[in-house]
Amino acid sequence: MRRVLLWAARDRWLKEHLPRMRFMRRAVRRFMPGETLDDALSAGVPLERLGITTAYTRLGESLESPAEAEAVVAHYLEVIDRIQASGMQGEISVKPTQLGLDFDAEVCLANAVTLANHAAAAGQFFWIDMEGSAYTESTIVLYEKLRAVAPQTGICLQAYLRRSAADIQRLLPLDPAIRLVKGAYDEPEAIAFRDRSGVSASFAGLAIRFLLDGRDRPIKLSLGTHDVGLIEQIADQVAQSGIDRDAYEIEMLYGIREDQQKRLLKAGYQVRALISYGEAWYPWYMRRLAERPANIGFALRQILP
Numbered sequence: 001m002r003r004v005l006l007w008a009a010r011d012r013w014l015k016e017h018l019p020r021m022r023f024m025r026r027a028v029r030r031f032m033p034g035e036t037l038d039d040a041l042s043a044g045v046p047l048e049r050l051g052i053t054t055a056y057t058r059l060g061e062s063l064e065s066p067a068e069a070e071a072v073v074a075h076y077l078e079v080i081d082r083i084q085a086s087g088m089q090g091e092i093s094v095k096p097t098q099l100g101l102d103f104d105a106e107v108c109l110a111n112a113v114t115l116a117n118h119a120a121a122a123g124q125f126f127w128i129d130m131e132g133s134a135y136t137e138s139t140i141v142l143y144e145k146l147r148a149v150a151p152q153t154g155i156c157l158q159a160y161l162r163r164s165a166a167d168i169q170r171l172l173p174l175d176p177a178i179r180l181v182k183g184a185y186d187e188p189e190a191i192a193f194r195d196r197s198g199v200s201a202s203f204a205g206l207a208i209r210f211l212l213d214g215r216d217r218p219i220k221l222s223l224g225t226h227d228v229g230l231i232e233q234i235a236d237q238v239a240q241s242g243i244d245r246d247a248y249e250i251e252m253l254y255g256i257r258e259d260q261q262k263r264l265l266k267a268g269y270q271v272r273a274l275i276s277y278g279e280a281w282y283p284w285y286m287r288r289l290a291e292r293p294a295n296i297g298f299a300l301r302q303i304l305p
């Protein structure tokens with residue numbers, strides 16, 4: 001089922017036709033407050049009032065020209081300003097291909113520096129998302145160069161990739177900020193753990209080692225997962241070494257396990273919700289369905305009156 005959904009996420013015909021269907025548009029609302037920046041910021045306000053901080057990302061398709069990357073930069077400059085004006089503790093998270101990684105790595109870096117500097121001036125952190133494995137190395141090189149000039153920046157790493165342990169060791173001298181996630185793409189066995197228990201074990205091992213290795217350094221870790229058992233396992237294990245809950249942050253997607261987001265907040269964890277918005281939501285939504293095929297039942301129920 002997961003593979004079928006991930007295939008459907010990439011299929012051109014489905015990408016063009018499914019998003020037009022009303023039941024799909026209704027179903028996606030569970031994970032996305034709306035297509036506009038206003039929808040996203042409005043959804044952030046009540047969360048921030050509760051103490052759940054926010055992050056924002058605009059869903060995007062592959063870019064067809066470098067000029068489109070300029071439009072993405074202009075959009076996120078506005079997002080940074082709007083977050084600052086709202087008084088929220090929000091931050092932005094951006095896919096490197098949206099900044100031009102497919103066209104020109106130097107242009108992509110210049111765009112990332114522009115956004116990171118603007119975010120830092122507004123007192124905000126700037127995050128780089130991680131895409132499929134074709135982009136892993138170029139995204140890490142991008143981050144190494146970005147971090148050298150813009151310290152308030154972080155990168156997402158995927159626990160399902162076998163290379164991630166080495167990547168964390170490689171980044172450690174930079175005192176990195178890492179958002180660790182399990183990984184959302186369909187990667188082959190040769191480079192990725194494919195079974196749930198292997199991915200979870202990798203996630204726990206990477207998080208614990210990073211927190212222990214970086215304990216005397218100004219590193220930052222965000223646990224980007226809805227797997228509460230895994231979060232608590234990591235928390236218990238590092239607590240034995242005197243590492244408290246304020247040494248890392250829990251990050252979940254808007255609309256997923258909201259009850260747990262509130263419960264963890266009450267239990268003393270720092271919790272952030274990543275809010276996605278934008279018109280190009282189809283492949284992203286299919287990846288969310290692939291993570292939990294039970295959500296298909298929810299999507300299908302939207303067909304009924």
Ligand code: FDA
Pocket residue numbers: 128129130131156158181182183184185224225226227228251252253256257274288289291292295
């Ligand atoms: P897992 O899938 O094992 O889920 C654990 C439990 O959480 C499930 O049993 C279920 O109860 C609940 N749950 C999980 N997903 C759900 C869903 N869609 N609907 C309802 N319940 C659900 N990936 C990537 O490759 N690159 C990236 O840049 C990012 N960025 C990112 C940022 C943040 C803040 C988050 C939370 C996630 C990402 N991801 C990502 C996605 C990530 O790789 C992963 O696919 C999802 O988080 C799902 O995995 P979990 O860790 O939640 O565990």
